[in-house]
Amino acid sequence: KAGVTQTPRYLIKTRGQQVTLSCSPISGHRSVSWYQQTPGQGLQFLFEYFSETQRNKGNFPGRFSGRQFSNSRSEMNVSTLELGDSALYLCASSLPGDIQYFGAGTRLSVL
Amino acid sequence: SQQGEEDPQALSIQEGENATMNCSYKTSINNLQWYRQNSGRGLVHLILIRSNEREKHSGRLRVTLDTSKKSSSLLITASRAADTASYFCATHEDYNQGGKLIFGQGTELSVKP
Numbered sequence: 731k732a733g734v735t736q737t738p739r740y741l742i743k744t745r746g747q748q749v750t751l752s753c754s755p756i757s758g759h760r761s762v763s764w765y766q767q768t769p770g771q772g773l774q775f776l777f778e779y780f781s782e783t784q785r786n787k788g789n790f791p792g793r794f795s796g797r798q799f800s801n802s803r804s805e806m807n808v809s810t811l812e813l814g815d816s817a818l819y820l821c822a823s824s825l826p827g828d829i830q831y832f833g834a835g836t837r838l839s840v841l
Numbered sequence: 842s843q844q845g846e847e848d849p850q851a852l853s854i855q856e857g858e859n860a861t862m863n864c865s866y867k868t869s870i871n872n873l874q875w876y877r878q879n880s881g882r883g884l885v886h887l888i889l890i891r892s893n894e895r896e897k898h899s900g901r902l903r904v905t906l907d908t909s910k911k912s913s914s915l916l917i918t919a920s921r922a923a924d925t926a927s928y929f930c931a932t933h934e935d936y937n938q939g940g941k942l943i944f945g946q947g948t949e950l951s952v953k954p
Contacts, residue, residue: 734883763940773929773944786941818881824940829874832884 732757734823734833742839748809751836755802755823761785762804763830764796767818776819779804780826808838816840847930847945855953860917862948864930865910871933873906874942875915878927887915887928920952 735754743749755762763786764776775788779798796806802823808815818837822830848863866873872891876884890897890906890913897904903916917924927949931942 761940763942765942765944772946773931775941775943778940780940788941820883822884822940829886829889830940830942831886832876834883835881837881 734821734831736819736821736833736836738836739834740837740839742841743811744841745811745813747811748807749811749838750805750807751819751821751838753804753806753821753823753833755804755821756831759823759825759831760802761824761826762798762802763822763824764804764806765820765822766790767820767835768814768816773820776806811840813840847928847948849948850946851949851951853951853953854920856920856922858920858952860920860924860950860952862915862928862950864913864915864945866913866930866932866943866945867911868932868934870908873904873913874931874933875902875904875913876929876931876944878929878947880926884929917950920950922952922954924950925952926950 737752761780763778765773767773777796778786782798793809798804816839818835820835822832824830846865874889875887878884888899888904890904901918906913927947929947930945
């Protein structure tokens with residue numbers, strides 16, 4: 731069974747641009763969660779999608795958004811990038827009430 | 842927001858020794874989980890302990906949970922160089938929170954051959 735796949739693995743953007751990250755969950759998993767990891771703030775929850783609906787949202791500005799498609803694949807978008815958005819973005823998928831399986835992450839650098 | 846503290850922040854030991862990491866949290870939880878992360882890559886799930894459990898074993902891992910003190914510990918016995926990684930505790934507050942996990946700051950473990 732394939733694991734959680736995140737694309738791209740690395741991304742370099744400049745301030746003010748926008749970016750879209752993609753996550754393909756494990757087959758059969760309908761819950762997808764996104765996390766941001768930075769050296770200063772650690773691992774922080776961004777949002778969770780289940781059956782194409784946002785079920786949970788962390789404390790991030792509206793520049794951070796996401797969506798989930800009918801095949802459970804999810805994307806997250808960050809608009810008007812800031813230097814502080816440089817981070818490792820992790821996606822996780824799970825069955826209801828089960829443990830989360832994480833992808834390898836997308837490392838975003840904002841210059 | 843972070844759930845709490847992990848202690849120590851960094852730990853360096855020799856192969857064969859045991860490693861103990863502690864985690865404290867702030868709110869009532871449904872379960873507590875431990876994850877490992879190798880050098881800025883994805884997280885690997887290690888073990889889950891439910892709020893009504895006090896101790897759980899998995900291979901060389903032993904996890905304890907004390908809900909009265911809101912704390913947990915992870916013990917890795919007979920450590921190996923391959924155990925070198927960052928270890929995070931994560932709490933799941935209740936089923937209504939869906940998949941939301943709240944992570945600790947992590948313990949960086951270095952196991953020297």
